[in-house]
Amino acid sequence: MTSQDVILGLLMHHSLSGYDMKHKMETILSYFNNASFGTIYPTLSKMEKEELITKQSVIQEGRPNKNVYSITEKGREQFKTYMYSPVEDNEFKSDAMTRLFFGEFVEKDVIVGVLEEYLQRTKGHMERLSKLYVECQPEMSHSQEICIQIGINNSESQIRTLTQGIVRLKNLAEK
Amino acid sequence: MTSQDVILGLLMHHSLSGYDMKHKMETILSYFNNASFGTIYPTLSKMEKEELITKQSVIQEGRPNKNVYSITEKGREQFKTYMYSPVEDNEFKSDAMTRLFFGEFVEKDVIVGVLEEYLQRTKGHMERLSKLYVECQPEMSHSQEICIQIGINNSESQIRTLTQGIVRLKNLAEK
DNA sequence: CAGATCATGTAAGCAGTTACATGATTGT
DNA sequence: ACAATCATGTAACTGCTTACATGATCTG
Structure with missing residues (x-):
């Protein structure tokens, strides 16, 4: 593609x-x-x-x-x-996740900050999508509607997952 | 990054x-x-x-x-x-989502197939992550653990969201 | 005997970004 | 006065992929 x-x-x-x-x-x-x-x-x-x-x-x-x-x-x-051609794999690259992965080498607060920023961005993202859905629904095709619904649902669960992750990270004993 | x-x-x-x-x-x-x-x-x-x-x-x-x-x-x-540098935005590119977005221009079954393949890939992905989590947990750092947990949770909700999306698409009146 | 794993490297090419260049109009 | 919106385009660069090249050993 x-x-x-x-x-x-x-x-x-x-x-x-x-x-x-x-x-x-x-x-x-x-x-x-x-x-x-x-x-x-x-x-x-x-x-x-x-x-x-x-x-x-x-x-x-x-x-x-x-x-x-x-x-x-x-x-x-x-x-x-x-x-009709073969479907290519998704590509996902995340700087925030990479930093979380290497989190042990810096202070915990730095990584908490990274995840909180990521969470805020995801929230903004979801709000934009929801707004768009309301605004554009009349002129959208059915598959476009489903496409945006999937996007909104994914953002919502991303938000939950990240919130949980932040709590888990905060609860760890100080390094 | x-x-x-x-x-x-x-x-x-x-x-x-x-x-x-x-x-x-x-x-x-x-x-x-x-x-x-x-x-x-x-x-x-x-x-x-x-x-x-x-x-x-x-x-x-x-x-x-x-x-x-x-x-x-x-x-x-x-x-x-x-x-300690500013965190870059995630990059996400999805051929499957793009095809769903343009789904109105081909038969519904083609798009159902695309989403079903996407779902299967996500399932495989989640299984690999879960297996890895079990195998590598002892040697993982706390932040690495959280990182993989976030990955597993995201895959799980992806699976739910996609399954719902497929049902919705199938329920649409034939084009 | 074939295919996987271990192991390193190069060369050609591509898809894409960033920055530059230009410039009118509209809204605050 | 300033920023945003409308509008198109180029040039330099970069980060990366694919394919090629080589070759031993291990496993089924």
């Missing part, structure tokens, strides 16, 4: 500009995906050359012009190919 | 070869971290040049020789610097 597959999926419904795509990725897709402008724009150019998408320049008043991209028939085929 | 920080952490207790490090990363660290030989060996050479670690060649009988690395005082300082 590359950024290209995600861009194709995003274009299956509506035509979008690179800027719009970034916005979508930062909101609804952010919990299992991400891409910067430095990835999006070059990928878009490449995809246009490969005729997976077409560009239309839209002149706007009071705002910069934008390039709106639409998916071609070839692009739709490519997207289907992706959707 | 780079592979270098993880390698330093791994060397805080014992001296290890590159091969040993890979093994550790594949077992206990695998749930929030990973590195291939193609990363480990060049990083080790670089770190030796920077005097963060030292190399001793160990001649073995019936086995290839190995290079065992030990952390230096400078390496320990570097590791402390990492442990």
Whole structure:
């Protein structure tokens, strides 16, 4: 799964500009995906050359012009190919968990702080997802709804698990 | 957090070869971290040049020789610097979730299959973690124990959440 | 006899980030 | 006056993966 597959999926419904795509990725897709402008724009150019998408320049008043991209028939085929290909493993990388793992080499309070920050971030994350769910539910597909529900449930249990972990850590005898 | 920080952490207790490090990363660290030989060996050479670690060649009988690395005082300082630096955000990338998100464009059964595979992988993952917890508990530090407990709890709730999600998806009226 | 485990290393390539460059408009 | 939003793009860099190269010993 590359950024290209995600861009194709995003274009299956509506035509979008690179800027719009970034916005979508930062909101609804952010919990299992991400891409910067430095990835999006070059990928878009490449995809246009490969005729997976077409560009239309839209002149706007009071705002910069934008390039709106639409998916071609070839692009739709490519997207289907992706959707039927073998599923890749999840990738998870956590600095906070790494520090907890090596926690014995620093003061306990440092690690408690790391986990508390992680907990706060997860809470913020969950709030954003819940808000999004309420706001966007009418225009979401069923599978998108389930996708966000899974995200919310996972965040909730993450919060519980982390809270427990922090309590356990605090209860340890001072090193 | 780079592979270098993880390698330093791994060397805080014992001296290890590159091969040993890979093994550790594949077992206990695998749930929030990973590195291939193609990363480990060049990083080790670089770190030796920077005097963060030292190399001793160990001649073995019936086995290839190995290079065992030990952390230096400078390496320990570097590791402390990492442990007190700002915590980076988690990175999570999920092909399965991406496909669920775009599920409306293929038959429901395809997505059910994707989620069922994801569920099976999570189950396998949890079993490996539980087994590891039982096997390694005596030699684990308290924070390592908490780290694995968090991992097991998260996997458990992932399994519940995914199972629910699959039921929800199956119950949807045929598209 | 095949496949796993032990063991190290290099080279090519890729996907992605960060920082830079530019600039108008709108809201506080 | 300042920050945010809208909008696109490039260049340098980095961290990492995959594949290749080599080869002994152990296990079924």
